Amino acid sequence: MIAIISGIILLILGVLALNNFEFLGALFAYAFGIWLIIHGLRSLKKPKESKPAKQKSNYWTLSFNAKGVTYECEHSERFTDRQKVLSEAHQGDTVHLLQYEFKGKPAFALIHDGFNSDFGNVPADLVNQVLDMSQKYNITGKITKIGSFRRQIGDYLPDVPDYERSYQYTYWCEVKLIAKLEEKPEVGLP
Numbered sequence: 549m550i551a552i553i554s555g556i557i558l559l560i561l562g563v564l565a566l567n568n569f570e571f572l573g574a575l576f577a578y579a580f581g582i583w584l585i586i587h588g589l590r591s592l593k594k595p596k597e598s599k600p601a602k603q604k605s606n607y608w609t610l611s612f613n614a615k616g617v618t619y620e621c622e623h624s625e626r627f628t629d630r631q632k633v634l635s636e637a638h639q640g641d642t643v644h645l646l647q648y649e650f651k652g653k654p655a656f657a658l659i660h661d662g663f664n665s666d667f668g669n670v671p672a673d674l675v676n677q678v679l680d681m682s683q684k685y686n687i688t689g690k691i692t693k694i695g696s697f698r699r700q701i702g703d704y705l706p707d708v709p710d711y712e713r714s715y716q717y718t719y720w721c722e723v724k725l726i727a728k729l730e731e732k733p734e735v736g737l738p
Contacts, residue, residue, distance in 0.1 A: 551587050565577055609724055633667040
């Protein structure tokens with residue numbers, strides 16, 4: 549609507565410019581004014597109603613930050629520390645789930661496929677959702693982000709220069725679980 553009003557004002561200014569023999573100014577005002585009116589009228593037209601897509605995704609995905617990444621490995625022969633696993637892991641590495649029980653409740657360890665070592669857990673608030681999906685579908689995953697932050701070990705002493713302080717890097721990662729929405733094949737005896 550503003551474009552239409554601006555276009556009309558420019559047309560009026562073009563007429564005034566013609567009265568004062570300002571041909572170049574009048575030409576500019578007419579051209580830009582007509583363009584604004586046409587542009588404004590086009591934007592007033594109602595867009596066609598779009599129908600929602602009928603095709604649903606064939607995949608279920610869930611992204612989250614891995615929890616428990618600073619604890620010791622519980623499901624590994626090679627590593628004892630989950631931080632060591634993450635320090636050697638890379639973005640895009642594949643992972644799988646290992647279901648176990650923690651304090652009488654179901655839990656899922658995140659197992660790095662290349663190292664066959666756990667590096668974290670599925671957050672507790674997502675375990676039931678993952679449990680439901682894992683009973684119906686095969687779930688795979690990958691590390692989508694990995695990073696670290698530096699933190700000081702011990703007390704902060706303002707008089708100690710930075711190069712004399714002790715620091716430790718703590719690694720974190722984001723994981724994306726993926727399930728292709730096809731039923732698991734039934735496994736049984738004939």
